[in-house]
Amino acid sequence: MAIQEGEKLPEATLHVMADGRPNPVTTADLFGGKKVVLFAVPGAFTPTCSQAHLPGYVVNADAIKAKGVDDIVCLSVNDAFVMGAWGDSANAEALVMAGDGNGDFTKALGLEMDGSGFGLGTRSQRYAMIVDDGTVTKLAVEDPGQFEVSAAETILEAL
Numbered sequence: 001m002a003i004q005e006g007e008k009l010p011e012a013t014l015h016v017m018a019d020g021r022p023n024p025v026t027t028a029d030l031f032g033g034k035k036v037v038l039f040a041v042p043g044a045f046t047p048t049c050s051q052a053h054l055p056g057y058v059v060n061a062d063a064i065k066a067k068g069v070d071d072i073v074c075l076s077v078n079d080a081f082v083m084g085a086w087g088d089s090a091n092a093e094a095l096v097m098a099g100d101g102n103g104d105f106t107k108a109l110g111l112e113m114d115g116s117g118f119g120l121g122t123r124s125q126r127y128a129m130i131v132d133d134g135t136v137t138k139l140a141v142e143d144p145g146q147f148e149v150s151a152a153e154t155i156l157e158a159l
Contacts (some may be wrong), residue, residue: 002110005139009131012105014075014098017084027105030096030126031134034070037159039128039150040106042113043120044078048147053126054090056152056159061094064152067159069130071096077112077123100124111141128155 009031015022030036039057043051057064057072064072073096076083082097087097089098105122106112121128128150130138138158140149148154 001074005136007136008134009136010105010108012108013099013144014038014100014105015080015083016098017080017087017094019151022080022099025098028134030071030073030098031131033133035068036071036073036131036134037069037128037155038073038075038131039152039155040111040124041075041077041126042080042115042123044076045089048126049076050086052147053097053150053152054086054092056151057095058090058092060152062154063148064159065094067156069159073098075100075105075124077101077106077121113144126150130155130158 009027012027013024016025027091041053075098077100079101083097083099100106103122111125111127112122113125126142128140129136142150
């Protein structure tokens, strides 16, 4: 069952690039004591993710942070190297590009999807959430093939 609004995020370790190498970061460190917008995509460098989802958060980062958000985290079931390169290519310096390489966090959230029909294996569903001190206060999960409720503009309105 997928995580619900009002529930605490599960403990997990994600990886982000720092000093040219992947560094582990726990969900407690990423979300504890902060207001964070987390959005997840099925895959870095994939069409909707690269042409609409990530760019929306890059363009709206200042407006989102002006609403009291400490960090914006982009998550994918990709490794930290891929997430770092994707962030660099998209000028996403204002975002935390987090890799959930093994999909452990995604599975713990109950938000995985089977992308094996496209050669992708297990990936994350497309979603966005607002997290306040580790508790989900808003969750917007897209229907398969859709991109609307998790868009930066929609989350900005929810803030």
